[in-house]
Amino acid sequence: MIDNPPAKRILVVEDEVWLAIELEDALREGGFDVIGPAASVRQALSLLNDERPDAAVLDVTLGGEKVTPVALLLKSIGIPFVLASASDAAELARHDCLADARNLGKPTDLVKLVEVVRGL
Template sequence: MSRRVVVADDHPLLLRGLADLLRATDGVELLEAAGSGIRALSVIRDQRPDIAILDVTMPDVGGMAILKVIHEQDWPVRVIFLSATMSGSQIAEALSLGVWGLLLKDYAAHSLVDCLDEVSAGRKWLPEDLVARAREDGGIDVPKAIASLTPREREISELVCRGFSNKAIAAAVGSTEGTVSIHLHNIYRKLGISSRTTLATLFVRHVEERS
């Protein structure tokens, strides 16, 4: 049975090489080789491929943002990330959003078909060295980073862990949504993360380790 695949990367030479490899692979129907995240998201939305191979970082819409949309919409699309390098916090976030595969670009030409076969069979392709990096939180000293938060930032973080929206947080702390967004931006920067999901995960883990 043919696997319907879309691949997206903003580097033309790499994209062309991956597209040629996929076209030459038995059982793969390449729907599109997209040079932008916006185009990739459009193809995913309209054609629902079985697998999306996405560059994590693209100038317009990166793979992480696309994965979030797929996760939120519950589309049956399995995502494989391509990256030159990924931080521990990025990997942790990708895992929390249900990524199926992680491939470093240096090894993509050699490992992509094997990764595709594993993911098609319902098995995740998550190299242990990359998963270990996520466990280490990208080298960030989490307790120290959390200790660096201001009292208001800690209060907002705890409300995020309880599932509060920005609007609800603003009402709870007597502030505005815009101010809450600024606080969240500062929190993300200090912790080296980029989502509420990862923030909640770090805080819960921190509490468990202290108890």
């Protein structure tokens, strides 16, 4: 009998409830386990303190704050991430930790999201 490898665990950081649910559902249907969704930097950092994802999907603007502390932590511990954000390239370029990240935009193509996360 062949055991299937455990599902990759993906952290989702998104403050808009319906978008968070869409991202979570698409990733679960794609065979991933989802950590979160986290709606704030504080919540995301707390989840990262308790669990270690294989990758992450980040929105850039969470209410009035930027996701940069989360991105910096992910980079420092070697966890890849992709952005699902309406932020444009100029906005992302202002933050070194986000400047070279792939941004799938909003609205996010959920099929493409699953495909990209599989490749992380």
